[in-house]
Amino acid sequence: MPHLSVHVLESDLAGRETALIRNLTDAVVAVYGEWARSIAVVQLIGLPPGRWGIGGNPAEAPSPSVTFGIREAAFSRPDADEIVARLVSGVTDAIVDVLGERVRAGLTVEFVGTPAGRTGIGGVVVTS
Structure with missing residues (x-):
């Protein structure tokens, strides 16, 4: 299942949550197809000012950072x-x-590949 965790300043996020979730889900569907809509997970993580540092200092206006969880097998496709x-x-x-x-x-968008059998849903290991 595609899983996106988006870190963004709370001040940039406030009031825009629904639009971000919709747009990100649509972006996933544009690549995978409509079947992925119901399983795409988007988590928006708002950080207050002063809790995001770059170069050893608090960042004034950092751009969002996305971690995109994807099945590891996707990286071996042609x-x-x-x-x-x-x-x-x-x-x-x-x-x-x-x-x-x-x-x-x-x-930034960082892809994190998860091998088969390394995810659990509802207390059960997912093997496919």
């Missing part, structure tokens, strides 16, 4: 590079559409 590029572009555009162009340059 079209893996294209999928990753489309997801990076789509997720970036989805966030910029809501928060504005100022966040684009520093916005």
Whole structure:
């Protein structure tokens, strides 16, 4: 299941939660297809000023940071590079559409691959 955790300043997030969730889900669906809509998970994590540091100092206006959980097997597909590029572009555009162009340059999307059998849902290990 695609799982996106987005760290963003609380002041940038406030009042924009629904639009971000919708846009990010739509970005995932644009790459995977409509079947992914019901399983796409988006978590928005708002941080207050002073709790985000860059270079040893509190950052004044950091761009969002996205951790994108994905099945490790996706990286061994023949079209893996294209999928990753489309997801990076789509997720970036989805966030910029809501928060504005100022966040684009520093916005990061990190993919974390999970091997089969290393996730549990409802107390049961997911093997596929």
